[in-house]
Amino acid sequence: MKVTLLLVAAIGAQACQRERAFQHHPHKHVKRQSIFPPALTPDEEILINSFDSTSISEWSYYYTHGDHVAGRNETMAQWTADKWSEYGFTSRLDEYYVFLNYPVSNSLVLNYANGSTYTPSLQEDVLEEDPTTSYPNRIPTFHGYSFTGNASAEYIYVGIGQKVDFDRLKALGVELEGKIALAKYGGAFRGLKVKNAQDNGMIGTVIFTDPGDDGNMTEAKGVAAYPDGPARNPSTVQRGSVEFLSTYPGDPTTPGYVSKEGSPRADPSYVTPQIPSLPISWIEAQPLLQALNGFGTNGTEVNRTNWVGAIPGVDYFTGEGSGATLSMSNVMEDAYATIWDTVGVINGTNEDEVVIVGNHRDAWIIGGAADPNSGSAVLIELAKAFSALAETGWKPKRTIILCSWDAEEYGLVGSTEWMEEYIPWLKNAAVSYLNIDVAVSGPIPDVSSTPDLHAIATSIMKKIVYPYRGATNLTMYDVWTHEGGEVGVLGSGSDYTAFLHRGIAAIDMGAGGGPNDPVYPYHSNYDSYHWMTEFGDPGFVTHKAIGQYLTLLLYHMVSDDVLPLEPADYVEELGIYFEALEEEIAASNYSIDLSELTAAISTFETYAQQFVDLRAQAVEAGDSDLITVQNHKARDFSRGFTSQGGLPTREFYQHLIFAPGRDTGYAPVTYPAITESITFDADPQLAQEWVGKTSQAILVAANILKT
Ligand SMILES: *[C@@H]1O[C@H](CO)[C@@H](O)[C@H](O)[C@H]1NC(C)=O
Ligand SMILES: *[C@@H]1O[C@H](CO)[C@@H](O)[C@H](O)[C@H]1NC(C)=O
Ligand SMILES: *[C@@H]1O[C@H](CO)[C@@H](O)[C@H](O)[C@H]1NC(C)=O
Ligand SMILES: *[C@@H]1O[C@H](CO)[C@@H](O)[C@H](O)[C@H]1NC(C)=O
Numbered sequence: 001m002k003v004t005l006l007l008v009a010a011i012g013a014q015a016c017q018r019e020r021a022f023q024h025h026p027h028k029h030v031k032r033q034s035i036f037p038p039a040l041t042p043d044e045e046i047l048i049n050s051f052d053s054t055s056i057s058e059w060s061y062y063y064t065h066g067d068h069v070a071g072r073n074e075t076m077a078q079w080t081a082d083k084w085s086e087y088g089f090t091s092r093l094d095e096y097y098v099f100l101n102y103p104v105s106n107s108l109v110l111n112y113a114n115g116s117t118y119t120p121s122l123q124e125d126v127l128e129e130d131p132t133t134s135y136p137n138r139i140p141t142f143h144g145y146s147f148t149g150n151a152s153a154e155y156i157y158v159g160i161g162q163k164v165d166f167d168r169l170k171a172l173g174v175e176l177e178g179k180i181a182l183a184k185y186g187g188a189f190r191g192l193k194v195k196n197a198q199d200n201g202m203i204g205t206v207i208f209t210d211p212g213d214d215g216n217m218t219e220a221k222g223v224a225a226y227p228d229g230p231a232r233n234p235s236t237v238q239r240g241s242v243e244f245l246s247t248y249p250g251d252p253t254t255p256g257y258v259s260k261e262g263s264p265r266a267d268p269s270y271v272t273p274q275i276p277s278l279p280i281s282w283i284e285a286q287p288l289l290q291a292l293n294g295f296g297t298n299g300t301e302v303n304r305t306n307w308v309g310a311i312p313g314v315d316y317f318t319g320e321g322s323g324a325t326l327s328m329s330n331v332m333e334d335a336y337a338t339i340w341d342t343v344g345v346i347n348g349t350n351e352d353e354v355v356i357v358g359n360h361r362d363a364w365i366i367g368g369a370a371d372p373n374s375g376s377a378v379l380i381e382l383a384k385a386f387s388a389l390a391e392t393g394w395k396p397k398r399t400i401i402l403c404s405w406d407a408e409e410y411g412l413v414g415s416t417e418w419m420e421e422y423i424p425w426l427k428n429a430a431v432s433y434l435n436i437d438v439a440v441s442g443p444i445p446d447v448s449s450t451p452d453l454h455a456i457a458t459s460i461m462k463k464i465v466y467p468y469r470g471a472t473n474l475t476m477y478d479v480w481t482h483e484g485g486e487v488g489v490l491g492s493g494s495d496y497t498a499f500l501h502r503g504i505a506a507i508d509m510g511a512g513g514g515p516n517d518p519v520y521p522y523h524s525n526y527d528s529y530h531w532m533t534e535f536g537d538p539g540f541v542t543h544k545a546i547g548q549y550l551t552l553l554l555y556h557m558v559s560d561d562v563l564p565l566e567p568a569d570y571v572e573e574l575g576i577y578f579e580a581l582e583e584e585i586a587a588s589n590y591s592i593d594l595s596e597l598t599a600a601i602s603t604f605e606t607y608a609q610q611f612v613d614l615r616a617q618a619v620e621a622g623d624s625d626l627i628t629v630q631n632h633k634a635r636d637f638s639r640g641f642t643s644q645g646g647l648p649t650r651e652f653y654q655h656l657i658f659a660p661g662r663d664t665g666y667a668p669v670t671y672p673a674i675t676e677s678i679t680f681d682a683d684p685q686l687a688q689e690w691v692g693k694t695s696q697a698i699l700v701a702a703n704i705l706k707t
């Protein structure tokens with residue numbers, strides 16, 4: 001069976017669980033698309049002018065100089081609460097008691113056929129220029145939620161380790177059972193690479209970083225490596241979670257309910273690997289791959305997307321029959337630990353309308369200057385800006401909740417447990433969830449959101465002066481348009497997930513690098529304050545612009561009389577996803593009747609238009625009660641898109657319009673239940689059933705908008 005996952009949008013670079021992806025646009029003259037300088041209201045002026053790169057740099061420095069792995073730094077959570085309190089937010093820590101694991105020791109040995117051995121260090125180089133790389137308590141390389149165990153066997157190169165890659169290996173007749181998988185980072189979420197290896201009877205997984213993903217910024221192309229230049233330091237290792245994120249995010253021992261001390265606990269093994277895994281740098285993976293050269297099928301002949309990388313002297317052979325073996329050991333300490341979500345509140349006058357802004361605080365390393373603390377630094381500056389506005393007597397109409405999540409890195413744990421605790425209230429009151437994870441890892445702005453937020457998300461860009469490759473006379477909208485100008489579809493990989501899948505409008509934002517920008521050393525020791533100041537965002541100027549953007553977006557969400565959500569903007573998107581679905585069905589040769597879906601979209605369009613008309617009348621007449629009624633419809637209608645029982649095989653994921661792909665983890669699939677019944681389950685009857693359920697959900701959403 002062919003698995004084609006719909007990539008309706010370019011994968012951006014902002015979410016912390018995601019990797020670098022390229023948006024390729026020639027560096028021609030940037031066309032002005034908006035008024036310059038932007039026209040601002042007095043309130044907007046106050047908010048914008050409050051932003052200061054120097055103080056953002058100071059917050060960044062604080063966050064990036066101490067161990068803040070999940071569940072290990074209550075001081076930092078409290079510091080965040082204190083800062084927010086200082087700026088007028090009533091702040092507290094919400095605690096959860098969750099299953100995590102921490103690294104104890106690991107090792108890897110390559111045993112050549114001739115009896116020689118090679119023993120990778122599994123460590124990143126200490127750099128004199130970058131102080132936090134030498135901290136005595138620096139975090140070892142490991143995978144979160146990885147399995148404690150040893151494996152010793154021949155190994156096979158499995159490409160990026162998606163289901164299609166394993167299908168290709170089986171078609172080539174490669175024996176997988178009992179072997180170790182050597183997989184390349186990129187594409188799918190890393191936990192799914194381990195899952196696929198495990199599902200194929202393999203007994204361990206080693207995942208390496210490859211400079212082939214670094215565009216033109218490589219040493220092979222003459223660019224100096226960090227710390228001397230913007231190319232990747234060869235010893236860079238990507239840590240990260242191996243939870244099976246597309247099945248369930250959050251504490252794997254409490255699926256669907258909150259984790260408190262004394263909560264009943266489920267066996268986590270359905271979403272955590274049962275074979276050991278290790279991450280490794282490209283320089284230490286090179287001998288492993290070279291030992292496979294000449295054995296099995298070479299990379300060109302395997303002929304799979306993303307199979308061949310750019311490690312010198314490597315032909316990316318599958319490697320069966322090499323005679324070389326790996327001996328790996330991974331020891332983790334399984335633990336129940338307290339985690340701390342910092343929550344800061346300013347009550348609005350309308351208590352039943354709440355806007356949540358979230359960023360996670362935990363990092364895999366001492367630094368975390370991009371992931372996630374560029375976002376953390378921005379949130380403090382945002383709080384400061386609202387305190388400046390409050391001095392004028394301003395009060396929000398809607399309640400603002402700031403959240404600094406813990407344990408995002410293990411699998412969105414802090415945000416998922418918080419949602420599970422507060423879901424009845426959130427379902428009633430949440431207007432939208434605004435996420436900022438990696439605020440800045442490069443210069444290119446990137447935004448993904450639910451369709452009802454597209455309009456406000458793009459219009460606010462016109463109000464932001466955005467620094468871009470030396471130019472200071474452009475708005476964020478000009479730059480974003482130049483770089484492709486598309487609002488992405490939300491998949492997963494950051495904390496918006498739990499909210500989105502309960503039918504809450506959501507947006508994720510940030511700025512990342514392209515193929516000619518400094519390589520972002522994701523989840524490595526080099527995602528440090530030093531890297532940020534030298535390469536990522538010297539002067540913290542992009543931090544400032546992204547922070548101003550989030551701040552104005554939040555301001556309008558909580559201040560505007562007419563809630564800036566546009567339900568009618570779902571119509572066009574539902575149509576685009578429909579066409580993609582038709583193509584998928586055509587490619588599968590199944591006969592599936594979509595007439596019910598067509599009718600549902602058409603009904604949605606009718607009621608969405610009625611909603612828009614009635615709201616315009618209410619505004620015209622100055623009828624504030626009717627405006628409130630319409631605002632509440634805009635807040636509520638998207639709850640209709642969710643299915644109580646969840647998508648097939650994954651109860652947690654309830655949104656029937658978009659979800660992370662089962663075998664991608666990050667990238668979205670649209671009409672996911674219908675699409676994956678075809679592409680994943682090859683079950684046309686199931687697909688037909690979900691055409692019915694998806695259509696019903698669209699009708700529920702439509703009926704909420706009905707006058
Ligand atoms: C921005 O300024 C640069 C010179 O600094 C100029 O070349 C460019 O034309 C200006 N762009 C716009 C859109 O005005
Ligand atoms: C918590 O983080 C702060 C700020 O980075 C750091 O100074 C402190 O040492 C950390 N605490 C622990 C227990 O590591
Ligand atoms: C064994 O093979 C490896 C890889 O080709 C080589 O580097 C090493 O020198 C060889 N050892 C001996 C003893 O021949
Ligand atoms: C890399 O550089 C070459 C030569 O300058 C250019 O043609 C190519 O488009 C660049 N690649 C990317 C991905 O930008």
Ligand SMILES: *[C@@H]1O[C@H](CO)[C@@H](O)[C@H](O)[C@H]1NC(C)=O
Pocket residue numbers: 298299300301315
């Ligand atoms: C890969 O295999 C194909 C087919 O056997 C061959 O034509 C090609 O030269 C090989 N490439 C390498 C790098 O070994």
Ligand SMILES: *[C@@H]1O[C@H](CO)[C@@H](O)[C@H](O)[C@H]1NC(C)=O
Pocket residue numbers: 300301303
């Ligand atoms: C690689 O696969 C594509 C289809 O996926 C096919 O069109 C192409 O001919 C193949 N190339 C080789 C060298 O086999």
Ligand SMILES: *[C@@H]1O[C@H](CO)[C@@H](O)[C@H](O)[C@H]1NC(C)=O
Pocket residue numbers: 107149150328329
């Ligand atoms: C696993 O491997 C490590 C490292 O080689 C070794 O110290 C340990 O004894 C092994 N454990 C078991 C249970 O074999």
Ligand SMILES: *[C@@H]1O[C@H](CO)[C@@H](O)[C@H](O)[C@H]1NC(C)=O
Pocket residue numbers: 090347351
């Ligand atoms: C905000 O509103 C909640 C709910 O009505 C109330 O419990 C809380 O005390 C209020 N907080 C402040 C600071 O007024």
Ligand SMILES: *[C@@H]1O[C@H](CO)[C@@H](O)[C@H](O)[C@H]1NC(C)=O
Pocket residue numbers: 002587588589
């Ligand atoms: C669909 O049918 C066409 C034409 O009969 C065939 O070439 C193609 O392989 C089929 N696709 C699938 C997925 O079965």
Ligand SMILES: [Zn+2]
Pocket residue numbers: 015016017360371372408437438
């Ligand atoms: Zn992150």
